[in-house]
Amino acid sequence: ACSSRFVLSQMHPMWQEPLEVPGGDRQSPIDISIRKSVFDPNLKPLVTRYDPRTCQQIWNNGYSFLVEYDDRTDKSTLHGGPLEDQFRLCQFHFHWGENNNWGSEHTVDRHLYPAELHLVHWNSDKYSLFEEAVMEDNGLAVIGVFMKVGRRHEGLQKLVDALPAVRHKDSVVEFTKFDPSCLLPQNTNEYWTYAGSLTTPPLTEAVTWIIMKQPIEVSHDQLAVFRSLLFTSAEEEVQKSMVNNFRVQQSLKDRTIRSSFN
Numbered sequence: 001a002c003s004s005r006f007v008l009s010q011m012h013p014m015w016q017e018p019l020e021v022p023g024g025d026r027q028s029p030i031d032i033s034i035r036k037s038v039f040d041p042n043l044k045p046l047v048t049r050y051d052p053r054t055c056q057q058i059w060n061n062g063y064s065f066l067v068e069y070d071d072r073t074d075k076s077t078l079h080g081g082p083l084e085d086q087f088r089l090c091q092f093h094f095h096w097g098e099n100n101n102w103g104s105e106h107t108v109d110r111h112l113y114p115a116e117l118h119l120v121h122w123n124s125d126k127y128s129l130f131e132e133a134v135m136e137d138n139g140l141a142v143i144g145v146f147m148k149v150g151r152r153h154e155g156l157q158k159l160v161d162a163l164p165a166v167r168h169k170d171s172v173v174e175f176t177k178f179d180p181s182c183l184l185p186q187n188t189n190e191y192w193t194y195a196g197s198l199t200t201p202p203l204t205e206a207v208t209w210i211i212m213k214q215p216i217e218v219s220h221d222q223l224a225v226f227r228s229l230l231f232t233s234a235e236e237e238v239q240k241s242m243v244n245n246f247r248v249q250q251s252l253k254d255r256t257i258r259s260s261f262n
């Protein structure tokens with residue numbers, strides 16, 4: 001699995017923003033202004049091929065919970081869209097709020113969603129490890145999917161049922177045979193894409209972001225289970241609810257957001 005331990009081992013205490021970032025001209029997340037985005041007819045459809053047999057475990061890393069995949073071979077991949085190369089799925093995770101009024105990292109015309117899913121992939125045509133790719137301009141591709149409150153998401157429920165087992169920071173539970181394509185919206189041809197960064201330290205400017213226009217629906221109760229997780233480990237006296245684990249929005253600076261649709 002892609003040991004995001006690398007990314008999170010440099011973890012700063014929560015929200016010690018603003019963190020000085022070398023360069024810092026392509027930071028994430030951002031607001032996606034629809035009128036500022038430019039339709040690019042050359043953008044291709046996204047192609048995801050996920051093998052549920054590569055799903056390994058769920059890990060509470062004290063920041064979010066990650067569903068980690070075996071990324072030692074090209075079994076679960078992403079290509080197409082704005083991407084020139086093939087990318088390997090290493091993990092997916094979420095960001096959410098303490099209530100349904102906020103929680104997403106990206107916004108659309110300042111509209112906040114209660115949560116956002118990130119499917120993290122690294123460029124396996126150019127690099128041999130996630131830890132390498134995370135330091136390179138074209139190293140990562142992250143699919144962002146907005147989540148709104150509505151009908152219960154049957155595919156998500158298997159994951160929700162496993163969360164009590166990873167309530168505390170540093171807990172891990174085996175989790176297998178999960179196909180993350182069930183978490184994608186039915187329409188994956190409409191997305192925005194821009195050059196950005198990790199939204200957690202080391203905040204490296206390595207990410208091609210692909211943000212789906214169509215949100216998925218999850219139930220109020222499913223989001224409530226996300227909020228039952230804890231930032232703190234079992235040993236700590238004061239337990240802190242894992243909520244509001246999103247980064248503050250960053251300036252667009254000299255960047256263009258492209259859309260795959262008109």
Ligand SMILES: NS(=O)(=O)c1c(F)cccc1F
Pocket residue numbers: 004007118120140142197198199200207
């Ligand atoms: N939030 S994010 O998708 O930028 C992200 C990554 F891409 C990789 C590791 C951790 C992480 F949080």
Ligand SMILES: [Zn+2]
Pocket residue numbers: 093094095118199
């Ligand atoms: Zn994320």
